Amino acid sequence: MNRKRLAAAAVFITIILAVALTTVAATRGDRWSEEELDVVRGLSLSSLGPLPADPTNRVADDPRAVQLGQRLFFETRLSSNGKVSCATCHAADREFQDGTPLAKGVGTTDRRTMPIAGTAYTPFLFWDGRKDSQWAQALGPLESAVEHGGSRAQYAHVIAERYRDEYQRLFGPLPDLSAIPRFAGPVPDPAARAAWEAMSDEQRVAVTQVYVNIGKAIAAYERRLQYGPSRFDRYVDALVDDGRAPEDVLTREEVAGLRLFIGKANCTQCHDGALFTNNEFHNTGVPAAAVAKPDRGRATGAKDVLADEFNCRSRWSDAKGEQCPELEFMVAEGHTLERAFKVPSLRNVAERAPYMHAGQFATLEDVLAHYNRAPAAPAGHSEVKPLRLNGRELQQLAAFLRTLSGGTAAPPELLRDPHQEVAGGR
Amino acid sequence: MKNKQIAALIVAVFALFTASACATKPPAHQFGLGPRTSAQNRYTATLEPSQPLKARQMMKLQVALRDAAGNPVDGARIEVDGGMPQHGHGLPTKPRVTKNLGDGRYEIEGLRFNMGGWWELHLAVQSPAGADRVTFNLQV
Numbered sequence: 001m002n003r004k005r006l007a008a009a010a011v012f013i014t015i016i017l018a019v020a021l022t023t024v025a026a027t028r029g030d031r032w033s034e035e036e037l038d039v040v041r042g043l044s045l046s047s048l049g050p051l052p053a054d055p056t057n058r059v060a061d062d063p064r065a066v067q068l069g070q071r072l073f074f075e076t077r078l079s080s081n082g083k084v085s086c087a088t089c090h091a092a093d094r095e096f097q098d099g100t101p102l103a104k105g106v107g108t109t110d111r112r113t114m115p116i117a118g119t120a121y122t123p124f125l126f127w128d129g130r131k132d133s134q135w136a137q138a139l140g141p142l143e144s145a146v147e148h149g150g151s152r153a154q155y156a157h158v159i160a161e162r163y164r165d166e167y168q169r170l171f172g173p174l175p176d177l178s179a180i181p182r183f184a185g186p187v188p189d190p191a192a193r194a195a196w197e198a199m200s201d202e203q204r205v206a207v208t209q210v211y212v213n214i215g216k217a218i219a220a221y222e223r224r225l226q227y228g229p230s231r232f233d234r235y236v237d238a239l240v241d242d243g244r245a246p247e248d249v250l251t252r253e254e255v256a257g258l259r260l261f262i263g264k265a266n267c268t269q270c271h272d273g274a275l276f277t278n279n280e281f282h283n284t285g286v287p288a289a290a291v292a293k294p295d296r297g298r299a300t301g302a303k304d305v306l307a308d309e310f311n312c313r314s315r316w317s318d319a320k321g322e323q324c325p326e327l328e329f330m331v332a333e334g335h336t337l338e339r340a341f342k343v344p345s346l347r348n349v350a351e352r353a354p355y356m357h358a359g360q361f362a363t364l365e366d367v368l369a370h371y372n373r374a375p376a377a378p379a380g381h382s383e384v385k386p387l388r389l390n391g392r393e394l395q396q397l398a399a400f401l402r403t404l405s406g407g408t409a410a411p412p413e414l415l416r417d418p419h420q421e422v423a424g425g426r
Numbered sequence: 427m428k429n430k431q432i433a434a435l436i437v438a439v440f441a442l443f444t445a446s447a448c449a450t451k452p453p454a455h456q457f458g459l460g461p462r463t464s465a466q467n468r469y470t471a472t473l474e475p476s477q478p479l480k481a482r483q484m485m486k487l488q489v490a491l492r493d494a495a496g497n498p499v500d501g502a503r504i505e506v507d508g509g510m511p512q513h514g515h516g517l518p519t520k521p522r523v524t525k526n527l528g529d530g531r532y533e534i535e536g537l538r539f540n541m542g543g544w545w546e547l548h549l550a551v552q553s554p555a556g557a558d559r560v561t562f563n564l565q566v
Binding site for chain 2: 038039042268269270272273278279280325326328329330331383
């Protein structure tokens with residue numbers, strides 16, 4: 001009888017424990033387990049770490065380069081029609097993007113403008129990763145027929161005429177450009193290309209050196225643009241070691257969204273770390289955009305970066321051979337690269353609709369609906385599986401994503417067009 | 427005696443609840459930098475990273491390889507592979523042995539873990555002692 005009573009007690013205790021455990025698991029509210037705390041803290045800006053060195057750019061941290069780079073970033077003379085600067089698409093008052101599906105320079109591109117903050121932390125740039133440094137990236141649009149539309153000889157002349165002193169203080173004497181044609185470069189424009197091909201090797205090297213230095217100055221400026229702390233970061237900073245969370249920073253809905261983000265919705269599989277990106281390339285079954293040519297993403301980007309005239313191993317890079325591990329150990333082929341695109345940071349994500357590499361989705365809700373449904377990819381294979389979240393959960397996720405806005409962190413003078421100040425008579 | 431059985435039952439039920447939260451992750455003692463013995467006991471390998479393992483950073487590490495008798499194995503061919511069993515994806519880069527340092531030591535470069543969590547790292551070893559595979563469970 002005693003034993004029976006004991007057995008009954010044991011069963012009773014077990015049931016109580018089981019119920020208690022499930023209840024705790026379901027309604028932990030603002031309390032986080034140790035494992036969850038690790039993940040949540042890893043998403044916070046406090047865990048970002050210092051700006052990594054850029055061995056490819058010897059002026060990356062030179063304040064004079066930052067200043068020159070900022071002026072070049074906003075310089076519309078660096079275009080074929082005198083109207084397009086980097087800031088045309090990377091608008092300083094819009095988190096350095098343009099809010100439009102396909103970027104418009106002198107023509108229309110086939111991709112969405114990417115934001116700039118935090119790019120100093122990323123090994124490969126552009127949606128397809130076809131560049132491996134900030135300066136090499138900056139040089140791409142300058143000679144693109146639909147972006148800035150100009151050529152490197154034109155830009156070298158602009159430097160000689162408008163930025164001679166600043167340039168020479170940083171990079172040494174400018175070459176003699178008197179015999180260099182006004183428009184020449186390895187660009188689609190037939191006249192500029194023919195002029196480029198008619199130049200001597202020495203002339204081409206001299207002009208390209210100036211062109212490369214334009215990119216390095218712009219990169220020094222862009223390197224200073226970082227993400228500002230968001231409400232989410234304030235929440236994480238206030239978390240205490242036992243997992244208790246402050247109740248006045250995020251709403252219950254937002255915290256529920258965070259719990260889904262790191263759990264059931266599986267977002268941290270790619271959007272992990274302080275910048276909410278693993279810096280890799282994935283096919284997530286995003287629908288094809290209405291552009292002329294099918295976009296193969298990383299499948300072409302990987303080949304392009306290895307062959308890039310300005311990559312880490314090129315003569316224009318300041319890096320030594322062993323300082324290019326990203327190129328040396330990158331995955332350069334395979335079916336996983338087909339229609340794989342760069343995982344963008346989710347910081348400030350609510351401030352920069354539309355979404356995906358060609359702005360295919362107008363709202364965050366559309367993006368979440370896509371991942372919830374996980375349709376087959378138009379080419380290659382989508383890595384996404386249906387999430388089976390209900391409407392309430394999708395709302396919670398969207399609410400959480402809206403807590404990630406913190407603007408751009410940089411001294412205020414770096415967030416303005418420096419030419420405007422001159423025009424304003426300052 | 428019966429009391430013990432009941433106690434065991436309670437412990438078992440309790441363990442079942444705790445375990446269900448951890449999926450298929452191996453127990454803590456299976457994690458770490460080694461020494462780890464290969465599948466067919468031909469080798470043991472120990473990892474020595476040049477910095478603590480961290481997500482989203484290029485890692486360089488050394489491997490110390492010994493045979494079953496504990497002697498250093500030189501001139502082995504080692505292929506590096508890995509992935510996240512819980513997520514079904516491999517490594518984001520193609521790490522490889524870049525230096526044979528002698529005394530059974532090898533340098534691996536180009537290793538990157540693109541997220542935190544449980545990673546497996548496999549070393550496929552080929553030497554006159556035979557082909558075998560060492561698996562490390564790493565918490566990044």
